[in-house]
Amino acid sequence: MARTVARVIVDALSELGVSQVFGVVGDALNPLTDAIRTTDDIAWVGCRHEEAAAFAAGAQSQLTGRLGVCMGTVGPGSIHLLNGLYDAAKSRTPVLAIAGQVPLTELGSDYFQEVDNDALFDDVAVFRATITSPDQLPLLLETAVRNALGRKGVAVLTVPGDIGDRELGADRPARFSLSSPTTRPEEDAVRRAAELLDRADRVTMLVGKGSRAAREDVLALADRLAAPMVLTLKAKEGLEGDNPFQVGQTGLIGNPAAASALEDADVLLMLGTDFPYRDWYPDGLTVIQVDTEPAHIGRRVPVDVALVGDVGAAVRDLLARLPAGRSGTDKERDRGHLEKSRERFAAWREGQARLAAPGHDKGLVGKVRSVFDNRDHDIRPEALAAAVDRAAADDAIFTSDTGMATVWLSRFVEMRGARRLLGSFNLGSMANAMPQAIGAQILDRDRQVVAFCGDGGLSMLLGDLITLKTNELPVKLVVFDNRRLGMVKLEQEQAGLPEFGTTLENPDFAAVATAMGITGIRVTDPKELDDAVRTAFATPGPVLLDVLTNPEEVAVPAKPTVEQGWGFAVAKMKELVRSRGDDS
Template identity: 80%
Template sequence: MARTVARVIVDALGDLGVRQVFGVVGDALNPLTDALRTTEGLEWVGCRHEEAAAFAASAQAQLGDTLGVCMGTVGPGSVHLLNGLYDAAKSHAPVLAIAGQVPLAELGSDYFQEVDNDALFRDVAVFHATLTSPEQLPQMLETAVRTALGRKGVAVLTVPGDLGEREVPDGRPARFGLSRAVSRPEEPAVQRAAELLDGSERLTLLVGAGARAARTDVLALADRLAAPMVLTLKAKEGFEDDTNGFQVGQTGLIGNPAAAAALKDADTLLLLGTDFPYRDWYPTDRTVIQVDTDATHIGRRVPVDVALVGDTGATVRDLLDHLACPPAGADGARDRSHLAQARERFEQWRTGQARLADPAHDTGLVGRVRSALDNRSHDVRPEALAALVDRVAAEDAVFTSDTGMATVWLSRFVQMRGRRALIGSYNLGSMANAMPQALGAQCLDRDRQVVAFCGDGGLSMLLGDLMTLKTYRLPVKLVVFDNRRLGMVKLEQEQAGLPEFGTVLDNPDFAAVADAMGITGIRVTHAAELEDAVRRAFDTPGPVLLDVLTNPDEIAVPAKPTVEQGWGFAVAKVKEVLRSHTDPPEVGH
């Protein structure tokens, strides 16, 4: 029995196990959305902005180890997908984007809304093609999907609006058989790496998301080498819990002094499944061994002495077999003082952070003095909000976070224990990702708790898709760090010695906006209200927006602050005070 182009595509998505397709309807997509309408088990989620649809699809791909799918209609609809697709590409998330196009006969005529999709998506997609004949199915769709899954990237299939209802002569269903290859580095490289590891005295691991599936093996290696384990943000999930006696948190601008010291004090660094991009945070003149499945990642951040191209788990097991040093406690085992010192520093730092996160901190002597300097309006400390959410949230909650200060507070105060999962725009660094990623995560499992750490700037950028949460009754908990600022930009300006400029946001009462949209809104303006409000937000069925007025002058001290940063901050504050006496106020002051 002949099937239409739209039916072949939609049936194939169902066979793949796709459960939702995100997008905005439009004329070029009508055959496809009509086929979705009549397909059991495959849900169309109509978003208010295609960018949100792409973020949602990317979140599903990252959480479900499956294909995320989004759609954008001809011209502007496809253009709007672009930012979310770039985030998927840089997150190595397999996503299929189906883009509408003008009728075949009008291609190349500068027709109304015509955009050259193949040119538009060339940089972001590992596969992009325009369907020009029904006979190209199902082979073109199979290639698109296999490429997205096999290369962990974005595939874009463009479908002209007049092709969707045409019949495909080949009646066979699409077939997507694909198995994951496990690769191993060459034996001489493993042997050389083991010799260097055996000969090191102070070894530190830098562990990334690529090592998450090999947790047991990585912990065994850390124990064997007596090595502290510095985590990238994306490795919090999988390695950050109280059963891991080796981890010392993150490095970089959002990191802590213990992690920075563990890297600096080492004579050898072992990088496992990470492409941590910030070169300034790598120590120089160290022996470096790097393990990665992608050879192009090796050595592009820091010079590498031994490159091990292969699956992290398989490579670590090979290293364990080649190491001469015996396990801990055996004769000849490695000295553990480097590990002990790093862990001691980390626990001291965590104790200090816990004091800052105490909602009653500002009522003590030190807190009152501190408030007089940096929190004269007595706004809620963002540390207290993040720490309280950590205590209240479920042990299997999915967290998303907006780029900026919301991610800083999550990284420092929310622990990825139990089955908790974490998604953010941690490679692209986009604004406005937390809420739509939470939307996709919640669609994947409506019974699993999903918590979005939203910046006020990020939330307001795609505010319309709050209605999508309401329409589909998705019980996401939106925690808004409402500091009336683009907080990370403010901090960057001040550290460079510049006065704050252009960062002030004239926000509405977000809780009232949520109420007007049919979503429960809760607003917190004082620390004394915080605990009750957070617990009420998490106990309330359905979607909830918790709008917390947080301190805009809160400073997230970097892991290794420099004299230049401190001096720049002081100069900026002087400039801000002088400007406040001479200039008209910015909006919102």
């Protein structure tokens, strides 16, 4: 019996190991969702917003390396996918989006809800096509999937409303023939890099996501070079825990030890990173960069030696050429640069730990500080992040909204053990943490999933709390409820501007969750924080922990400038004057 277009697509997804498809049902998708309904090993996960569906599919793809799948129906349904798809595209993770379309006979007639999908997805997709005949399958589907997986991006397949239930004339199973080759850098480039590293007095490594699969080799190279290791945010996972060389992050979320490790080096070795913030690269260094993508080489900082290839292969080649001592002798490399960087990092962490202590505001320094930055005695966000770190499992999956929630996670949550980390770290979207947690949790209902939610981000896609409840997903949502768009507030004040437009009039998020059938816990007293966090993690099913945090808390960047400090002081004076004017 001949199969329909919808059946061919769904059977192929099953063969690829896709276990969930996320989306919102409707018209052109009906043949596809009905095919999913009658397929045992694929579940339809109905979301309240297509953006959440795309984020969930992207999260699954990032966690597994396999294809994530989402669907949006005609016109606005497909448009709503865009933000989550852009996040997948900039995260370089394979996602297939199946978009509905008006009937073929109506294309180009400005039909109800008609949108030109091929134009709409032009920028976000590595491949996009509209099925205009059943006989284009399975070849068109195979091409879409190969592009998504091979090019690590988004493929969009558009299915008009009168195509999904049509039968194929000549039916055959889809064949994907996928492989992931390992590339090695050129031997001459490895030789030149090894010579530079051997002669260097102080090497610092900037290590990114592309190094995670080569952890042991990367640690061995850091030991051989006596090099401190600055981690990008995406490298925390897999490379932070039990690492005697790492000194945390640089950039706005970073710390002074990492900044000094970069500034004090004479050679910078970049491994599997495209860290985008040019202002945070030091000047005057010799730079060696290892990346699988030739286009990534040198686009952030001038590079002296480029090693185009897999990080693991490149690092093993370097280790084979680097002597244990210096220049072929038995003399050990001086470890002063590493030890100094680690000492600075330890001192910084000790200071951060004092901030996160529950009784911080009771001490002399805390009482003085709270007069200026915590007059309402709200809970410090550092304390909340640290409490979650203590309570969470060593194999927990963390998701984090963009903004201050990510700052506190980066500084106070250690990616030890088998912990995983997801966020919108390239696109920088709001509202990603909760839908990414949905995608992660539905992959493994027995694994702990924790979402660090900003109040602004959570409220953007608040309706998909119902998706958590409907699917009984035991996600723990930790809401940093500072009644602010906190990162924007900080940006304004550092520029010398008074805070404007960032204040949020929030509901009681715990009460909202309770109304939706989810356990809600609200915390307003610092003394109750630890117990509330432990209770949230011990409670079966989904839990929303709404913690009122201090909106005036400042995350000092790794290299605070005089201009930033002056701008902040000016902003605070303007805010004070405006506040007094409001009271009069």
